[in-house]
Amino acid sequence: AQSVTQPDIHITVSEGASLELRCNYSYGATPYLFWYVQSPGQGLQLLLKYFSGDTLVQGIKGFEAEFKRSQSSFNLRKPSVHWSDAAEYFCAVALSKAAGNKLTFGGGTRVLVKP
């Protein structure tokens, strides 16, 4: 069965510093990859997704992610974090784009931003 691992449960970063969130997946083929962000008390918002092509994907809010097939990773980055980036971030994978296709989520990484 496919699985998604986010090794870091919590990350604390200073405002203005760079941020990198790790995501590793386990699956025989290349899945479809997503990053979502969840602000406190809110639903999940899609930051970016990777289906194929260029392995560096740009998303909203200044985030980007890089797919590395050799490492089965899809790490999320932001060059300079803002206080509003404090949230929980989820990596997710899907096996296909077919109807009814299901997302499998990692356990999440909570990001705290210090002033």
Next chain:
Amino acid sequence: NAGVTQTPKFQVLKTGQSMTLQCAQDMNHNSMYWYRQDPGMGLRLIYYSASEGTTDKGEVPNGYNVSRLNKREFSLRLESAAPSQTSVYFCASRAGDYGYTFGSGTRLTVV
């Protein structure tokens, strides 16, 4: 505003009570999903509906039932609530490869 609407936002149940969580989307999406979110475990799929008239079990279906009432609505029912069902429940919908749209969640506490 277009999106996924969940009701209620908060609910407290006593063990053994039943309730239905409602979900509606106005984006004409074919697929709809119910997830539960528990600390450290991310979101886990309870049930999903690939299209109107079909439903299938996800990863954690025990204790739940669903109904795809029409293309817009997908409800989740707890027949006899248990404390282990205390969680935050999210409904989502999807069309094509444009990603999933999530509702704002229902926070359920079973005492």
